[in-house]
Amino acid sequence: MGSFLADVAKGVVTGVIAQGFTLLVSGVIATFVAPPTVAVLGVFAIAAFGIGFVVSEIDDEYNFTEPMKREIEKIVNEN
Structure with missing residues (x-):
């Protein structure tokens, strides 16, 4: 998990x-x-993909998601 x-x-x-x-x-x-909606959604998708790689690299080095993982695990275990 x-x-x-x-x-x-x-x-x-x-x-x-x-x-x-x-x-x-x-x-x-x-x-x-006025940008078309499809362009805005495209920017979001591309940004999320690129930012996801950077966030993953930073987390591998600094483990900043550990507190979030513990909190999510507590919520899952309570139910």
Whole structure:
């Protein structure tokens, strides 16, 4: 279950960062032209993929998802 919980924790971090990045990029673009939804979703998908690799590398080195994994494990074990 540890590997699964690590993936969940990394996914949460990646999703939050990718969402912020997407909002920033689409906000800047929107000052000039309204971006189509498909373009915004494409930016999110590509950003999430790239950010996921970086988050995984950082976690392998610093184990910053350990506290999140412990909390998720506690929630799973309570139910």
